[in-house]
Amino acid sequence: MHHxxxxxxxxxxxxxxxxxxxxxxxxxxxxxxxxxxxSRILTQLCEQLAADLARKGYASRTVGIKLRFEGFRTVTRDQTLPEAVQSAEELVHAARLCLKRVDFDARLRLMGVRAGSLVRQG
Incomplete structure (x- = not known):
């Protein structure tokens, strides 16, 4: 018996x-x-994410995107980077590389950006 x-x-x-x-x-x-x-929304999300990373003292080695299309089909793509990044510009660049690997065959309902493989910064 488990207690x-x-x-x-x-x-x-x-x-x-x-x-x-x-x-x-x-x-x-x-x-x-x-x-x-x-494009503006992606930049805003990356700016918010960069601020979160800086505030919490992290940089990211993996940047990912999440897209939800009409009909609720969800697609994710990740990009692993040679060095950890923290700036909005670097996050946007990596997110755009992910977007190039998506087939946009339906209208978009949601967009997300994720920083993974977190590394503590100084």
């Missing part, structure tokens, strides 16, 4: 595995027609 006892010490702090930002659009967006708006 639900565990003699291991309780760990109250753990290092994050990843940090992400995402947004759901007010209306589904078309990858071609709404390209400028999607």
């Amino acid at each position: 639900g006892r565990d003699e291991r010490p309780v760990v109250t702090h753990s290092e994050p595995v990843s940090i992400s930002r995402e947004t759901t659009f007010e209306r589904d967006l078309d990858a071609k027609r709404d390209r400028a708006q999607l």
